[in-house]
Amino acid sequence: MHLTVLDNELWFPPVSEALPDGLLAAGGDLSPKRLLLAYRNGIFPWYNEGEPPLWWCPDPRFVLYPSELRISKSMKQLLRKGQLTFRTNTSFDAVIRTCMAIERPDQDGTWITEDVVNAYSLLHHMGYAHSAEAWLGDELVGGLYGVWLGNVFFGESMFSRVSNASKFAFINWVQLLQQQGVQLIDCQVHTAHLESLGARMIPRTEFCSLLHKYILS
Numbered sequence: 001m002h003l004t005v006l007d008n009e010l011w012f013p014p015v016s017e018a019l020p021d022g023l024l025a026a027g028g029d030l031s032p033k034r035l036l037l038a039y040r041n042g043i044f045p046w047y048n049e050g051e052p053p054l055w056w057c058p059d060p061r062f063v064l065y066p067s068e069l070r071i072s073k074s075m076k077q078l079l080r081k082g083q084l085t086f087r088t089n090t091s092f093d094a095v096i097r098t099c100m101a102i103e104r105p106d107q108d109g110t111w112i113t114e115d116v117v118n119a120y121s122l123l124h125h126m127g128y129a130h131s132a133e134a135w136l137g138d139e140l141v142g143g144l145y146g147v148w149l150g151n152v153f154f155g156e157s158m159f160s161r162v163s164n165a166s167k168f169a170f171i172n173w174v175q176l177l178q179q180q181g182v183q184l185i186d187c188q189v190h191t192a193h194l195e196s197l198g199a200r201m202i203p204r205t206e207f208c209s210l211l212h213k214y215i216l217s
Contacts, residue, residue, distance in 0.1 A: 006055075010034055012043055015057040015208060022058030029053065030119035032126060039147050039154050040215055042208045044188060049113050059204035062194070064185040066178035070198035071171055078164055079171065084142075085135040086172040092124045093117075095131040095143040099157040112157060120156070123147060132173035134165040142166040144173065146186075150215035153177055154186040170197065183214045 004013045006028035018024040024043060028034055030053060038044060038055060047054035071079070078084070100112035123129035128149065134142035142165025144158035160166040174185065174197075186207075187199045 010037060012038060012041055012055065015042055015204060018057050018059070022056045023054060024057050025055040027052050028055070030115055032119075032123055035119060035123060035147075036128065036149070039149055040211065042204070042211050044154065045116070046111055048111060057204065058189060060201040061204055061207040062187040062190045062199055063202055063207065064174065064187055064194065064197065064199040066174050066182060066185060068198040068200075069171065069174050070196070072196070075164065075167055075171060078168060083136065084165065084168050086169060087133045087135060088173070088176070089124075089131055091133060091140055092129070092131040092145065093121060094140055095133060095145050096120055096157075098140070098143070099145065099159050102159045120145065132169045134169040136162060143169045148182070151181050151183045152186065152211060152214050153182055153184075155188065167197065184210050
């Protein structure tokens with residue numbers, strides 16, 4: 001198998017052509033049309049500073065069905081306390097830039113470059129990218145952002161500045177999405193953090209079939 005190199009034309013190879021690690025293609029750009037085409041086909045960008053855009057569609061895929069959201073006793077207590085406030089789309093730029101800047105113990109650097117910030121900020125202004133936020137008074141202490149198409153939400157990144165703030169934002173966001181009819185949340189690749197909240201692996205073929213059902217139909 002070989003890696004497809006994209007040009008200026010708006011297309012992607014079939015996801016079945018992805019390499020064993022899920023890498024499907026390199027190149028192209030982060031224009032809104034290309035990003036939306038990617039998400040509709042289960043493809044997402046993920047690459048380091050100085051690299052061309054790399055496009056992924058791993059198999060299996062890590063997802064959360066909103067009805068399977070798991071809330072621990074400690075998180076139920078946090079939700080009841082009312083110390084944190086949940087908001088949506090009030091500080092998208094701050095959320096994505098904090099996701100870019102925050103240090104992560106399992107990561108060297110970040111894939112969120114200025115080009116990525118600009119691309120997703122444009123999607124936000126177009127109504128596709130959204131932020132879910134946890135506030136402690138007037139301070140943004142946790143949150144996440146991603147892309148919402150049809151009845152699917154594609155999560156991109158999250159952060160916490162205080163304990164469990166990202167879980168607080170995520171749980172509230174999932175519950176809101178469920179109320180709005182969202183059937184599937186794409187978590188992309190496995191993390192113990194999201195597994196504890198109910199996310200699980202499904203085959204790529206099943207994932208793409210669900211996208212066709214919940215976005216394209």
